[in-house]
Each structure stands twice: as structure tokens, then as C-alpha cells.
Amino acid sequence: MTLTSFGPANRIQRSPETHPLTWRLRDDGEPVWLDEYQAKNGYAAARKAFADLSQDDIVQTVKDAGLKGRGGAGFPTGVKWGLMPKDESMNIRYLLCNADEMEPNTWKDRMLMEQLPHLLIEGMLISARALKTYRGYIFLRGEYTTAAKHLNRAVEEAKAAGLLGKNIQGSGFDFELFVHTGAGRYICGEETALINSLEGRRANPRSKPPFPAAVGVWGKPTCVNNVETLCNVPAIIGDGVEWYKSLAREGSEDHGTKLMGFSGKVKNPGLWELPFGVTARELFEDYAGGMRDGFKLKCWQPGGAGTGFLLPEHLDAQMYAGGIAKVGTRMGTGLAMAVDDSINMVSLLRNMEEFFARESCGFCTPCRDGLPWSVKLLRALEKGEGQAGDIETLLGLVGFLGPGKTFCAHAPGAVEPLGSAIKYFRPEFEAGIAATSAAVVPPLARPIVVGA
Structure with a gap:
């Protein structure tokens, strides 16, 4: 991937007045x-x-x-x-x-x-x-x-x-x-x-x-x-x-410019300096060039793995903290990731939560034990071995590890994409529950061995 701040098709000339x-x-x-x-x-x-x-x-x-x-x-x-x-x-x-x-x-x-x-x-x-x-x-x-x-x-x-x-x-x-x-x-x-x-x-x-x-x-x-x-x-x-x-777009509550980017299966993945308030659609279509041929945008994250997933209809949101908050998540680092329609959300979230669980410092119980718990459940769902109640348990963990519930912001950031993925793509999680699963298990009742 090229680390660049050039505009698309040389449309934008960088200058001290617009690209500090x-x-x-x-x-x-x-x-x-x-x-x-x-x-x-x-x-x-x-x-x-x-x-x-x-x-x-x-x-x-x-x-x-x-x-x-x-x-x-x-x-x-x-x-x-x-x-x-x-x-x-x-x-x-x-x-x-x-x-x-x-x-x-x-x-x-x-x-x-x-x-x-x-x-x-x-x-x-x-x-x-x-x-x-x-x-x-x-x-x-x-x-x-x-x-x-x-x-x-x-x-x-x-x-x-x-x-x-x-x-x-x-x-x-x-x-x-x-x-x-x-x-x-x-x-x-x-x-x-x-x-x-x-x-x-x-x-x-x-x-x-x-x-x-x-x-x-x-x-x-x-x-x-x-x-x-x-x-x-x-x-x-x-x-x-x-x-x-004056650099920011009208409507933005944040000032100046921001390094923004798009990764994933887009035609022109990269990094650009843009004014706060530019829409995510401009970033995705005009700069990143939209999806590669043969792929369709399924969802996207606005600013790193610790931000919630958004749908294609959210691309008209303005890229500043308040603009992204209006559609239900955080601006984060401002470097977005496109998820294409070939990706299974359970597998994607399992991969993300494995990373966050591994990177936990282990200081506080909700993060130390809760994130490995989410990984275990997601692994089971990914293999089609999930049990009734697993999705409710995951949603319970999203709540228990949310803002104000842990020593620092690591766990809240880790579970934000999980909660949004279940919100928008619940059928993909339900598909991982085994057909022979027993009757509904009450939320958080399923036993787990941390680190197993």
C-alpha cells in the first residue's frame, strides 16, 4: 500500500494554504x-x-x-x-x-x-x-x-x-x-x-x-x-x-485537516490529508475509488479496529467526531476499512477479538476474562458449534465491558465492533448455532475455561 497524501487522479494540488x-x-x-x-x-x-x-x-x-x-x-x-x-x-x-x-x-x-x-x-x-x-x-x-x-x-x-x-x-x-x-x-x-x-x-x-x-x-x-x-x-x-x-468544511465542529484513509478491497487504498467534514462517501468513492471490480461494500469501520461497523447507507456521514457519532460510532483514527461481501462477519470478529484479547494487559477482570470468553464463543459460532444463548452472552459481554466498566478504554474499544456486527449482521451469527443445540441457555450461563 502506498503511503501518500495525493488527491485522486491528481485532482488536488497540495499547498501550504490547504494541506498544512x-x-x-x-x-x-x-x-x-x-x-x-x-x-x-x-x-x-x-x-x-x-x-x-x-x-x-x-x-x-x-x-x-x-x-x-x-x-x-x-x-x-x-x-x-x-x-x-x-x-x-x-x-x-x-x-x-x-x-x-x-x-x-x-x-x-x-x-x-x-x-x-x-x-x-x-x-x-x-x-x-x-x-x-x-x-x-x-x-x-x-x-x-x-x-x-x-x-x-x-x-x-x-x-x-x-x-x-x-x-x-x-x-x-x-x-x-x-x-x-x-x-x-x-x-x-x-x-x-x-x-x-x-x-x-x-x-x-x-x-x-x-x-x-x-x-x-x-x-x-x-x-x-x-x-x-x-x-x-x-x-x-x-x-x-x-x-x-477555516480549513474544515461547513458543518464540522472540528477544525483543521485530518489524515484520513481507506483500506480493504478498494481500488485505490491510501492516505490523504482532507478537511474535517468531508463525507465518508467522498473519501470512499472519490479518493479510494470505490470497491474493486467483482466486490461489493458490505460494511465499513470509520477509524480503526476499535470503532463500530457502519453500513453503506452511512457513507453520507461527515468525517468528524460529531458527524460519525450521529450514525452510532466514533471517528477514531480516521482511517477507514472497507469490508467486502465475501467476508463472514463471525470470522472477522473472531480475528479482531483474538487480537484484542491478546493485547489486554490483564490488569482488570472484565477485560482479562471477558475478551477471551468472547473469542471462545466466536470460535464455536465460526465452526457451527455454537449453542442457543451464545449471541445473548456475547451481547451481555458487550455491556459488561462497555465504557466505565473497565480500568481503561481497551475493552470498550474491543467490544464496540462486536456489538455493531451483531446489530447489523445477526443472521450470520445465528447461522453458527448448531441445529442440535439444546434449549435456550440463559445469558452468561454457559461455562468457559479462560485461555482454552
């Missing part, structure tokens, strides 16, 4: 190194932030722009920054970039890190200035070896140019940046699990409160932001709030 994240990309897909990045106005926003803006000004600008987290949760970035302590005596504080992109069907951060490593570094430099953090870490998915190589080279280039390290640009501000490759766990997408892993601990989420802004890495104030989130910061600081807010 991707206009610097090279046509050959090679990385944009420091000299080329600076020739394309790179680090101009950082110089502006250091010369013309106070730290509070930067925070307020990001808050006014309405930038929200691009990792899936969508929490307002400026509000998150505002949670960092104002006490000047707390001079040890950290900025963490969450680059542990483990969400299935999602590869947007990989493209940014591999092809525009200096954009991320500039975003972190400005953010560090705003948050008064003296050290930053890019917590990178271990499998992203090319991204690690490119980021490390870019860090060295920035150091040599005086853009990282001591007394940056003569400002008296120090900022060191390190690339840290993780061992590869989905749960590290949760910010406190990421912090534990960075410290060398088991990647379990922490109790909140205290939140990382108060007690984070090694007990110090810490801010954690996603790659794409941080890459938006230079454009906001460089070109202003009103311009940034």
Missing part, C-alpha cells in the same frame, strides 16, 4: 531532510514561537485553534496543555510523543515520521517551549524501524543546527529529544501504560487521578500527545487561528 501537514512531501516518497525542510519554510514557526510569543501565548493559540488529539480520543490539546502546573519551581517536566501506532488499519503517523521527521520535531520543539519541558521522548512502535532511522537522523540534524539541545536559538531554553522504541504492545497507546513502559515497567495503565500532567514520567509533570497532533502545531503558530479554523 503534507504540502512538503516529495513526489518520490523520500524523506524531507533539514535543508529541504528549511527551504520549505521549516522551523519558521518555531523561530516565531521563540522570538515573538510567550509560553502562555502559545498555549492559548493552540487552545483557540480548537486543535484536538488525533490519536483517537479527540481531547482538546490546548486544554490538556493547560493542565500542566504553573509553578516555576517544578522545572523537571517531560513531553512525550505517542508514536506507538498499534491500531489495526492505521498507518498515518508512520507516513509523517518516515517522510516528514522534521515536522514532528518542530511540533515538539514549539510544544516543549509552551509547556516548559526540558526533555522529550518519541515513544515509537518497535516495528517502525524505518521511522526510527529517519527520526534519529533528523534529531542529529536539528542538534547540529542548534535547534535542539542547550540554549536553542540563543533563547536560554534547553530541550533534549530522544527516540525510544517500544517492545510492541497495543496497550501502550494508553498514555499511562506508555509512561510505565518508558520507565521500564510493565505496560499497565495507571489509576487516574493523579493525571500525567501532575504525576507522569518518574513522578514529574508530563504531557503526552499523538504524532499527528504535534505535527499540527507549527502551522497553527505560523499561520494563525482563523486560517486554521
Whole structure:
């Protein structure tokens, strides 16, 4: 699959005015190194932030722009920054970039890190200035070896140019940046699990409160932001709030642009920078080219494996958090997956739930035991050996593992696609119940051996 942000059939020309994240990309897909990045106005926003803006000004600008987290949760970035302590005596504080992109069907951060490593570094430099953090870490998915190589080279280039390290640009501000490759766990997408892993601990989420802004890495104030989130910061600081807010389509409550994509058996799978508010139908038909010949769209997920399934009639929904919420699920990472009509939903969900069960940290009982339970039931249904009551049991698990029922958001995300699949494709699940099945078994009454 090509990692690209080009428009369909060269219809769209990327420019700084419309594509703040991707206009610097090279046509050959090679990385944009420091000299080329600076020739394309790179680090101009950082110089502006250091010369013309106070730290509070930067925070307020990001808050006014309405930038929200691009990792899936969508929490307002400026509000998150505002949670960092104002006490000047707390001079040890950290900025963490969450680059542990483990969400299935999602590869947007990989493209940014591999092809525009200096954009991320500039975003972190400005953010560090705003948050008064003296050290930053890019917590990178271990499998992203090319991204690690490119980021490390870019860090060295920035150091040599005086853009990282001591007394940056003569400002008296120090900022060191390190690339840290993780061992590869989905749960590290949760910010406190990421912090534990960075410290060398088991990647379990922490109790909140205290939140990382108060007690984070090694007990110090810490801010954690996603790659794409941080890459938006230079454009906001460089070109202003009103311009940034004007990028989104009418009707969108989210501002700016978003890296969106489509995978599956579509004609042109890929990744594009598009304004918030574009419809899923435009993304699917105009950019992804619709389904390949011989295949029909059965359903789709709007933003990774942890989002609910939607039907073809939902394609007119606008791609922003509120627009996708109106049709019953979450925007997630914004990288959609098309499911074609050759796919059996029971098999698809069994595969998904196996992944989520394996990636559970095992800390809380509902997630640790509930997800393997769903896998066991789905395996039986897939083989045609299901029993009466199994579907009700699965729906019961969807409820028991829903939002607010578990220690973190891993289990709710894991069961959201399961609940939606049963809602829209229940006959496929019913087909897995053996004809010789006994009378209806009450929900949750079927015995199970966890891990069997």
C-alpha cells in the first residue's frame, strides 16, 4: 500500500494554504531532510514561537485553534496543555510523543515520521517551549524501524543546527529529544501504560487521578500527545487561528485537516490529508475509488479496529467526531476499512477479538476474562458449534465491558465492533448455532475455561 497524501487522479494540488501537514512531501516518497525542510519554510514557526510569543501565548493559540488529539480520543490539546502546573519551581517536566501506532488499519503517523521527521520535531520543539519541558521522548512502535532511522537522523540534524539541545536559538531554553522504541504492545497507546513502559515497567495503565500532567514520567509533570497532533502545531503558530479554523468544511465542529484513509478491497487504498467534514462517501468513492471490480461494500469501520461497523447507507456521514457519532460510532483514527461481501462477519470478529484479547494487559477482570470468553464463543459460532444463548452472552459481554466498566478504554474499544456486527449482521451469527443445540441457555450461563 502506498503511503501518500495525493488527491485522486491528481485532482488536488497540495499547498501550504490547504494541506498544512503534507504540502512538503516529495513526489518520490523520500524523506524531507533539514535543508529541504528549511527551504520549505521549516522551523519558521518555531523561530516565531521563540522570538515573538510567550509560553502562555502559545498555549492559548493552540487552545483557540480548537486543535484536538488525533490519536483517537479527540481531547482538546490546548486544554490538556493547560493542565500542566504553573509553578516555576517544578522545572523537571517531560513531553512525550505517542508514536506507538498499534491500531489495526492505521498507518498515518508512520507516513509523517518516515517522510516528514522534521515536522514532528518542530511540533515538539514549539510544544516543549509552551509547556516548559526540558526533555522529550518519541515513544515509537518497535516495528517502525524505518521511522526510527529517519527520526534519529533528523534529531542529529536539528542538534547540529542548534535547534535542539542547550540554549536553542540563543533563547536560554534547553530541550533534549530522544527516540525510544517500544517492545510492541497495543496497550501502550494508553498514555499511562506508555509512561510505565518508558520507565521500564510493565505496560499497565495507571489509576487516574493523579493525571500525567501532575504525576507522569518518574513522578514529574508530563504531557503526552499523538504524532499527528504535534505535527499540527507549527502551522497553527505560523499561520494563525482563523486560517486554521477555516480549513474544515461547513458543518464540522472540528477544525483543521485530518489524515484520513481507506483500506480493504478498494481500488485505490491510501492516505490523504482532507478537511474535517468531508463525507465518508467522498473519501470512499472519490479518493479510494470505490470497491474493486467483482466486490461489493458490505460494511465499513470509520477509524480503526476499535470503532463500530457502519453500513453503506452511512457513507453520507461527515468525517468528524460529531458527524460519525450521529450514525452510532466514533471517528477514531480516521482511517477507514472497507469490508467486502465475501467476508463472514463471525470470522472477522473472531480475528479482531483474538487480537484484542491478546493485547489486554490483564490488569482488570472484565477485560482479562471477558475478551477471551468472547473469542471462545466466536470460535464455536465460526465452526457451527455454537449453542442457543451464545449471541445473548456475547451481547451481555458487550455491556459488561462497555465504557466505565473497565480500568481503561481497551475493552470498550474491543467490544464496540462486536456489538455493531451483531446489530447489523445477526443472521450470520445465528447461522453458527448448531441445529442440535439444546434449549435456550440463559445469558452468561454457559461455562468457559479462560485461555482454552
